[in-house]
Amino acid sequence: MTGTDTMIDDARALDGPLHIGGVEFVSRLIVGTGKYDTNELMMDAIRASGAEMVTVAVRRVDLDRTKEEAILHHLDPGEFFLLANTAGCYTAEDAVRYARLARAAGFNEFIKLEVIGDERTLLPDVHATLEAAKTLADEGFKVMAYTSDDLITALRLEDAGCVAVMPLASPIGSGLGVVNPYFIREIKSRLEVPVIVDAGVGTASDACITMEQGVDGVLMNTALAAADDPVRMSHAMKHAIIAGRLAYLAGRMPSREIAVPSSPTEGMLD
Amino acid sequence: MTRDTTIEIQLNGKPRTFDRTHTVTSLLEELDLHPGMVVVELNREILERDRYAATGVSPGDAIEIVHFVGGG
Numbered sequence: 001m002t003g004t005d006t007m008i009d010d011a012r013a014l015d016g017p018l019h020i021g022g023v024e025f026v027s028r029l030i031v032g033t034g035k036y037d038t039n040e041l042m043m044d045a046i047r048a049s050g051a052e053m054v055t056v057a058v059r060r061v062d063l064d065r066t067k068e069e070a071i072l073h074h075l076d077p078g079e080f081f082l083l084a085n086t087a088g089c090y091t092a093e094d095a096v097r098y099a100r101l102a103r104a105a106g107f108n109e110f111i112k113l114e115v116i117g118d119e120r121t122l123l124p125d126v127h128a129t130l131e132a133a134k135t136l137a138d139e140g141f142k143v144m145a146y147t148s149d150d151l152i153t154a155l156r157l158e159d160a161g162c163v164a165v166m167p168l169a170s171p172i173g174s175g176l177g178v179v180n181p182y183f184i185r186e187i188k189s190r191l192e193v194p195v196i197v198d199a200g201v202g203t204a205s206d207a208c209i210t211m212e213q214g215v216d217g218v219l220m221n222t223a224l225a226a227a228d229d230p231v232r233m234s235h236a237m238k239h240a241i242i243a244g245r246l247a248y249l250a251g252r253m254p255s256r257e258i259a260v261p262s263s264p265t266e267g268m269l270d
Numbered sequence: 271m272t273r274d275t276t277i278e279i280q281l282n283g284k285p286r287t288f289d290r291t292h293t294v295t296s297l298l299e300e301l302d303l304h305p306g307m308v309v310v311e312l313n314r315e316i317l318e319r320d321r322y323a324a325t326g327v328s329p330g331d332a333i334e335i336v337h338f339v340g341g342g
Contacts, residue, residue, distance in 0.1 A: 032341060032342025034342045056341055057340065058338060059339045060282045060335065061301075061308060061335045063301060071337075072307055084338065085341055087342065097314075101309050101311065101316060102338075104316045105309050105337075221341075221342025
């Protein structure tokens with residue numbers, strides 16, 4: 001957050017911080033670091049988004065060209081809270097392995113648990129996710145679990161000890177927005193731990209509508225990285241997340257399918 | 271430390287031959303990798319950084335060296 005951005009500061013003063021696993025965040029936007037054309041563009045976009053928590057993936061070092069890939073050459077762990085993910089894992093065993101590797105990097109105990117069950121939709125394998133979540137929570141990990149918009153799975157993940165449950169808005173990288181706001185609201189109303197909507201947001205209105213469901217935050221990557229102008233889109237998303245949050249807290253007027261005049265009906269001229 | 275032996279290991283999924291013995295520390299040096307920027311898995315077990323210097327690389331070892339890259 002830039003100290004001179006008084007409009008943002010004023011808006012955030014009307015909202016409380018976000019607590020996840022004992023850590024406090026001002027921003028309710030969590031961003032990924034994948035798919036940017038350059039690392040410079042990525043850093044400009046992340047800074048513009050105002051996000052404090054930033055996801056990274058664990059991969060083999062490419063021994064032929066080490067310098068370009070290592071994201072920590074660009075992303076300062078002192079400036080951002082790193083959230084390593086288990087993206088690309090299709091089994092609980094693999095996800096646990098990746099999580100342990102991520103923790104051994106020595107930054108924190110947090111892991112974005114993601115176990116994919118289907119290549120076409122990238123929908124999560126919720127059984128494997130639950131199994132891995134139990135194992136990792138037992139090992140002291142602070143698990144933020146990516147999951148479907150299924151209430152029962154969300155409840156089980158909370159029972160398993162996850163510090164946040166992260167239902168999808170729509171499939172990863174699809175940009176379809178929230179396809180089932182009812183289930184997202186239901187999950188939020190039933191869980192004690194923070195609910196972060198992860199994946200599927202395409203543009204600012206999607207982010208705003210997602211936050212209007214009352215969830216605690218949104219995690220996005222492609223919506224920023226694949227925009228024609230990622231830095232502009234990051235600014236837009238920052239505002240959209242705050243707008244949606246405040247609209248939720250403010251409590252919207254009832255919608256009705258008939259007009260009601262805003263000006264007095266009394267005192268009209270003859 | 272140098273011997274007239276070659277050592278073949280599986281390094282990040284590929285066979286790789288070294289013409290000298292290595293500890294994990296010297297292996298990372300030869301690969302031009304900063305120990306603080308990577309995590310090493312030796313035969314499916316994570317090797318904590320304080321063990322790099324004392325851990326020798328043996329023929330047939332499977333070593334994985336990973337790091338953080340961009341991801342969502």
